[in-house]
Amino acid sequence: MISAEQNDFMTQVGAGTPAGTLLRRYWQPVALSEELKGPRPLKPVQLMGQHFVLFRDESGRLGLLDRDCPHRGADLAYGRLEDGGLRCAFHGWLFDATGQCRETPAEPVGSKLCTRIRQGAYPVVEKSGVIFAYLGEGEPPAFPEFDCFVAPDSHTFAFKGLWECNWLQALEVGMDPAHASFLHRFYEDEDTAESYGKQFRGASADSDLAITKVLREYDRPDIHVQAAPFGMRLTTLRKLTEAQTHVRVTNVVFPQAFVIPMSTEMTISQWHVPVDDHRCYWYAIFTSFTKPVDKQQMRAQRLETIELPDYISRKNKRNEYGYSAEEQATKTYTGMGMDINVHDQWACESMGSIQDRTREHLGTTDKGIVAYRRLLVQAIEAAQAGAPVPVRPDAAQASALTGPPSIDGVASVDAVDGYCEQADRARRLNCDWASARLKD
Incomplete structure (x- = not known):
């Protein structure tokens, strides 16, 4: 049991x-790159309860400033x-x-006077269609050389969505592999060839077995949790x-991101970022190991x-997430449509x-x-004590944090232990951008 004080x-x-x-x-x-497109590349943003203004100046330089002017607070x-x-x-x-x-x-x-005035300003970096900000003291950590950050722009696509809940419960849903057999259960399997851009709708690697069938018919997974240099790895066996x-x-990826398989050709790197204590955005970077991402199709699907x-999700608590009793009886476990993001959001x-x-x-x-909670509490206590916290790499350490391998596939029983690494390497060898890095 967790106390109210521990929860806070x-x-x-x-x-x-x-x-x-x-x-x-x-x-x-803090924002998608696409949000600063147009004639006025400026956007007010809220992050962890603080208010900022994000902009791109005439030279293309990004800035993130406190939103209230230091003169009179306008x-x-x-x-x-x-x-x-x-x-x-x-x-x-x-x-500036x-x-x-x-x-x-x-x-x-x-x-x-102007020489003595500085507005609160924060480092910002643009990576694969997402703008990241650092709000803390001291030097920010280096970015790990994960696939989502090193793949060419043609092979990544970024998007986001707002959930009206605390960041931690949004994050924890991804550490619960068992829920997929229920919350994301579909009673019929679609043609896996039509699954592009959809999670849990394609075929598992090294098979023609629909993932929907796996989740529906094998609902007692064996889950293994391992510590990893980037945080934790979860291996789920059915x-x-x-x-x-x-x-x-x-x-x-500590403190609040995932790298998960989407299909045989794509992975998803996803962050759950607090707007405040009661709302959060998920940010996702989809990374392709085969052909360039069809960004137009991916965007249209999500819109x-x-x-x-x-x-904001069109299906939400104000319209009961599109719930249909008839659909729940015949098509999906939730009755809330075919988009698993809506299921997780509910x-x-x-x-x-x-x-x-x-x-x-x-x-x-x-x-x-x-x-994860144990790791989180330990890190919070370390931060309070001024001690080092996990997964804050310098440049040299960041270059060693690659991948990380993430796979969904079918293995022979005697090859389970090394399956992820072998399947991941095979996928990289057939990918132009990833194979070049593998050889290096």
């Missing part, structure tokens, strides 16, 4: 909170992008991407016959259930905006959640 310790993310202090020690997705989200920075519409004070005030035009000629076992390997400009939001973990009763299949 893990879930609250505002400035100065224990978990908030830890998460600020890592790069956090909203910089309505500022003017000009003269190499962001100019407040109240009195014309100009700030580093937060340095460049002009205070209403002041007397010769005034040096015994199909005396000769064959279904193997699914997913990775938890069927996600509404712009705030990337499960997490239905717990309340912050799950009351004092009432939960964990089982054997929750071992990944238990292991």
Whole structure:
């Protein structure tokens, strides 16, 4: 059992909170690159309860500033992008991407006031269609050389969606491999050749066996949790016959990301990022190991259930997630359509905006959640004590963090232990960008 105090310790993310202090020690997705397209590349954003303005200046440089002008507190989200920075519409004070005030035009000629004014500014980096920000003290960690960060732009696609719940329960759903056999159960198997861009709809690697059939008919998985240099690895085994076992390997990248298999050709790297204590965005980078990603198709598929400009799910608690009793009886386990993101969203939001973990009763299949919480608490305590926290690599360490291998396939019983690495290597050898890195 977890106490209310322990629950707050893990879930609250505002400035100065224990978990908030830890998460600020890592790069956090703050927007999609596509959100800064158009004639005015500026966007107000909220991250871990703080308010910022994100912009791209005339030279293409990204900036992330505190949203309130340091002069009189006016909203910089309505500022003017000009003269190499962001100019407040109240009195014309100009700030560059580093937060340095460049002009205070209403002041007397010769005034040096601007040299003494700095706005809160934060490092930002653009990676594979996602803009990351670092809000913590000191130098940020290096980015690991994961596939999603090193694949060419043609082979990645990024998207996001808003959930109205705390970041931790959204993250924990991915550490629970057993739920997929129920929450994502489909009563009929579609043509796996039509599964492009859809999770849990294709065939498992090294077989023509539909993943939907595996999840539906083999619902008592054997789950193994291992520590890894990037966090944790979960290996889920489902015994199909005396000769064959279904193997699914997913990775938890500390503190709040996953690298998981989507299909035989794609992986998903996904972050659950707090807007505040009660809402979070999922950010996903899809990485292809075969042909370039059909970004138009991937985007169109997701816009069927996600509404712009705030990337809000069209199916949500206000319309009962599209629930249909008839569908639940005949087509899907939930009755909430065919998009598994909606299923996960319902499960997490239905717990309340912050799950009351004092009432939960964990089982054997929750071992990944238990292991992660232990790691999280230890890291929060280390951050509070000023001690080193896990998975903050320097440049040399980051180059050694590659992959990580993530696979969904069928192995012979005697080859289960090495199956993930072997299947991953075979996939890389047939991929132009990945094979070049493998040889290096």
